[in-house]
Amino acid sequence: MPHVITQSCCSDASCVYACPVNCIHPSPDEPGFATAEMLYIDPVSCVDCGACVSACPVGAIAPQAKLRPEQLPFVSLNAAFYPDRPAGERVPPTSKLATVIDAPKVDARESDPLTVAIVGSGPAAMYAADELLTQSGVRVNVFERLPTPYGLVRAGVAPDHQNTKRVTRLFDEVSRSSGFTFYLNVEVGSDVSHSELLAHHHAVVYAVGAPN
Known part of the structure; x- marks a missing residue:
């Protein structure tokens, strides 16, 4: 289906x-x-x-x-839209993305869950958090330097493009997931260092834009 x-x-x-x-x-x-x-x-x-x-x-x-x-x-x-192709070939031959990489498998942990820090809370960050939280035994902490989340989706979409802003409904669902925590108004490099994040997380994902 x-x-x-x-x-x-x-x-x-x-x-x-x-x-x-x-x-x-x-x-x-x-x-x-x-x-x-x-x-x-x-x-x-x-x-x-x-x-x-x-x-x-x-x-x-x-x-x-x-x-x-x-x-x-x-x-x-x-x-x-898709031409006939050999069994197992997932994308059309004209695509530049010729292969599909399987997602890494994360083994569930009953104790000491896999904990990931994500720096930034725009679309890239929230989609990364959503994907991580599909795995069992994973916790995600999102650090955002602004007092409000979602980056340019919240602050950079024109008023006449409200449909585009509807994606924040998905982000709201992600933020309500078990294992997800927001840390707003926290700037990495000032309020907390990269080494401090690594001391408390198994991995750090940087999903920030270009501020200048």
């Missing part, structure tokens, strides 16, 4: 980055992205994880089994 894109999209590409198996094209690094009327999900590669549904800021993606009758033509429209 693959997921299906059901309308012309906003070209936000959040779904592309959220997909763990690289089955949504054209992606922003492919030539056809700028002129594409919509994006397409490969029904052969889709693993029905639902990550794209949560990431889509305009609610344009749905499981095939839940489509309304007028949306059913999008099933064949999505599939038609």
Whole structure:
């Protein structure tokens, strides 16, 4: 039961980055992205994880089994974008992303959970936290230098692009997850050092933008 894109999209590409198996094209690094009327999900590669549904800021993606009758033509429209190809080849031959790297496996820990610090709280940080928290036995602490989270999604989206800001609903869900903690108004390098983060975390992910 693959997921299906059901309308012309906003070209936000959040779904592309959220997909763990690289089955949504054209992606922003492919030539056809700028002129594409919509994006397409490969029904052969889709693993029905639902990550794209949560990431889509305009609610344009749905499981095939839940489509309304007028949306059913999008099933064949999505599939038609992808040419026939050898079994096991997940992406179209024209794609620059020729291979899909399997996500690393994280062994569950009953004690001493894997703890990761993420510096920054914009989209890159929140998607990283979302992916980490899909694994059992993982805790994520997000450090943000501002008193409010979500970076440019909160502060840099024009007032007439409210659909784009809907992705904060996903981020709100992530922040309510068990194992997630926000530390706002904390600047790494001033209030806390990199070495101090490493002393209390197994890994540190830097997901900050360019302030200057």
